[in-house]
Amino acid sequence: MVDVRDLEDDLALSTPPADRAGMGDFYAAVMRLSLEHRQILLLVGVEGLSYREVAAELGVPIGTVMSRLARARERLREALDGPGAGAQIVPLHPSRGSAP
Amino acid sequence: MNRPAAIAETELHAFIDGELPPDRVAAVRAALAAEPALAARAAAYRADKLALRALFGPIADRPLPPAWIARIAGHRPARRLAATRRMAIAAGLVLALAGGAGTLLLRGGDTILAEAEGARDGTLRPTGSFVAQAGSAYMLQAALGLNVRPPDLAKFGYHLVTVDFYAGPAAGLVYRNAQGAELSIYVRKSHGDARFDLLRRGKLRVCIWQDDVVSAVMTADMPAGEMMRVASAAYASLDM
Numbered sequence: 630m631v632d633v634r635d636l637e638d639d640l641a642l643s644t645p646p647a648d649r650a651g652m653g654d655f656y657a658a659v660m661r662l663s664l665e666h667r668q669i670l671l672l673v674g675v676e677g678l679s680y681r682e683v684a685a686e687l688g689v690p691i692g693t694v695m696s697r698l699a700r701a702r703e704r705l706r707e708a709l710d711g712p713g714a715g716a717q718i719v720p721l722h723p724s725r726g727s728a729p
Numbered sequence: 730m731n732r733p734a735a736i737a738e739t740e741l742h743a744f745i746d747g748e749l750p751p752d753r754v755a756a757v758r759a760a761l762a763a764e765p766a767l768a769a770r771a772a773a774y775r776a777d778k779l780a781l782r783a784l785f786g787p788i789a790d791r792p793l794p795p796a797w798i799a800r801i802a803g804h805r806p807a808r809r810l811a812a813t814r815r816m817a818i819a820a821g822l823v824l825a826l827a828g829g830a831g832t833l834l835l836r837g838g839d840t841i842l843a844e845a846e847g848a849r850d851g852t853l854r855p856t857g858s859f860v861a862q863a864g865s866a867y868m869l870q871a872a873l874g875l876n877v878r879p880p881d882l883a884k885f886g887y888h889l890v891t892v893d894f895y896a897g898p899a900a901g902l903v904y905r906n907a908q909g910a911e912l913s914i915y916v917r918k919s920h921g922d923a924r925f926d927l928l929r930r931g932k933l934r935v936c937i938w939q940d941d942v943v944s945a946v947m948t949a950d951m952p953a954g955e956m957m958r959v960a961s962a963a964y965a966s967l968d969m
Contacts, residue, residue, distance in 0.1 A: 674781035
């Protein structure tokens with residue numbers, strides 16, 4: 630049976646005891662993301678879809694998939710590290726940076 | 730010493746995901762080697778990706794009950810049924826799409842999904858089944874004690890065909906489109922906190938939404954984007 634309640638049991642089985650609190654924080658950080666950021670993180674990170682498959686699934690250009698994914702990961706890092714974490718990010722070449 | 734050529738943010742992620750064109754791999758490797766902060770960030774992104782898999786993977790890998798899959802695929806030609814079964818049994822995805830007021834699923838405790846499964850596979854016997862009619866909204870309100878009506882999904886091509894009532898009380902709304910594809914909504918009074926979840930199994934989607942009044946599970950075979958649009962419309966039009 631597919632039951633989201635079992636997630637807690639899955640965590641107990643799949644993570645060492647010392648990591649469980651950390652996974653709870655991680656889960657909370659994921660849930661603070663916007664819907665589209667959460668969606669793309671899970672499609673790529675959990676489902677294992679290629680960028681092309683995600684683009685087809687969501688009906689958006691592959692460039693949008695790439696920029697959205699980059700932004701989603703950045704937001705997740707900020708959620709995990711706390712406010713201001715984004716300022717620590719090393720800027721990359723502006724002309725090749727991700728789209729908003 | 731020559732500074733490595735700059736790389737795009739998207740290239741860093743494509744590298745992490747194995748999607749970077751081969752002719753850019755060397756540039757990314759050089760940038761990572763030259764910039765410890767960049768390398769640390771890449772490592773953090775990799776760790777986050779692994780954590781996502783560890784957290785959501787166990788659920789994503791579970792198959793839906795065959796009876797559930799069969800009922801959804803039951804109105805399709807045999808050739809498509811086989812394909813749907815393969816897709817549904819394959820590893821899927823839980824898209825945990827809790828709304829702003831959503832409660833962490835880790836602390837969830839309701840049984841709405843189990844009930845909806847029982848309604849679909851027949852283990853939860855209806856106390857009454859009715860062909861959709863003009864009075865369906867009144868029947869739904871009377872049975873559930875809620876000020877709700879069957880969502881109008883005609884603009885998405887789905888029309889209400891039957892309404893099943895269950896002890897609880899609860900109701901199962903069965904919609905069908907011109908091609909015979911089925912969409913169902915199981916609804917009852919809310920027993921829990923606000924949440925909005927979308928689960929995926931191949932092409933099969935199960936959307937759970939719950940506020941302080943209503944709990945509902947919508948199941949259909951459609952792409953995620955369409956599922957979100959239909960589920961949002963259903964949620965919006967469920968209230969009288």
